[in-house]
Amino acid sequence: MTKIEKSSDKQNNELKPESGLSSLERRFYEIRNNKIFELFVIGIIIFSALMIGANSYEVSPTTLQFLSVLDIAITVIFLVEIIIRFIGEPNKKRFFHNAWNVFDTFIVLVSLIPIEDSELAILGRLVRIFRVLRMVSIIPELRILINSLIKALPQLGYVMLLMFIIFYIYAAIGTTFFANINPTLWGDIAVSLLTLFRVMTFEDWTDVMYETMAVYPLSWSFYLSFIFFTAFAFLNMVIGIVVNVLEQERQLEADIENKVSEQPTLLELKEELAEIKALLKKQ
Structure with a gap:
């Protein structure tokens, strides 16, 4: 079944x-x-x-x-x-x-x-x-949204893992090159991860970039490539996975409703059986 x-x-x-x-x-x-x-x-x-x-x-x-x-x-x-x-x-x-x-x-x-x-x-x-x-x-629509998010978690887990790998690589690079420029933002891996999260959310990220560009003029490529991978590519992947699972849930609900509407209820079967018995008695 x-x-x-x-x-x-x-x-x-x-x-x-x-x-x-x-x-x-x-x-x-x-x-x-x-x-x-x-x-x-x-x-x-x-x-x-x-x-x-x-x-x-x-x-x-x-x-x-x-x-x-x-x-x-x-x-x-x-x-x-x-x-x-x-x-x-x-x-x-x-x-x-x-x-x-x-x-x-x-x-x-x-x-x-x-x-x-x-x-x-x-x-x-x-x-x-x-x-x-x-x-x-x-509210059924809210239940569908929550169920879709829960079912999308396994796929989202792999995306989050890949995103963490990218974060870690960029944090290591930032700590190596920028720790002497601003130890508060790039002093160690943990702080660098927080700084990169700030960059990904576009919270005054240009101030961070211009500070490092004063020493490394080409460091803009570091920030732009990181933003492309995280804020654009991975975020769109997350949205795509959630939307895809949501559409599958809606289609499943629609198929169930159609299947249920096509099947006769017990009361209808009883009425049809009573009509058949009445016809047999007449014959």
């Missing part, structure tokens, strides 16, 4: 809640797939992000207490949302096979722990900041 067929079978199971689900589970399934419910959760996540920004300002004790109450209400809403998604899941055994479901559940459960007045208060604030990332698990 191919990857597309496996994915389509999985989506078929999710698209057919009428098979084996109770009335409560069917109702929760309809709620979790309702666009209004999704927009409501997105709105709560955005509101939670705004509250994080509001807590960074100096506010009155009354306002701070009001924000704490709102934070508790948001946590409860998130807990109810996770419960609805779990109960409405057609295949509950596979609910935690999804990494995004595990992430959402972890964030919500940690948010329930009363650690505001303890030594772990910083952890509590960090968890509330990471609640903004739940936007990724709610």
Whole structure:
């Protein structure tokens, strides 16, 4: 069975809640797939992000207490949302096979722990900041982007390795020739690597170049060739790999949706079977 067929079978199971689900589970399934419910959760996540920004300002004790109450209400809403998604899941055994479901559940459960007045208060604030990332698990397009980046990491690793080799070679050359000119920028390999990163990001790189050109007039070739390899060639390679994987993910999603739409649901098969039985009885 191919990857597309496996994915389509999985989506078929999710698209057919009428098979084996109770009335409560069917109702929760309809709620979790309702666009209004999704927009409501997105709105709560955005509101939670705004509250994080509001807590960074100096506010009155009354306002701070009001924000704490709102934070508790948001946590409860998130807990109810996770419960609805779990109960409405057609295949509950596979609910935690999804990494995004595990992430959402972890964030919500940690948010329930009363650690505001303890030594772990910083952890509590960090968890509330990471609640903004739940936007990724709610919006499919963001999930595709993150999944594409994760799948592109093996290919990007080789590009990063080659880029590090180029960095190291140029850092060694810069240390050899320019250490006497400016030890602060070229004193050793580690400092030279930081200087080259500054050059690659075009942060006042011309000042660095003109300083060495005063001693070595042809040192401009050192900087221009380094910028060509890193900022132009390797950066475009990284962008190309990510875009290519993203297109593959989008094509895979489109193939799955087309395959699922072409297959009849269980309810349609039952209706066709009932029509066939009715025709046989008439004959």
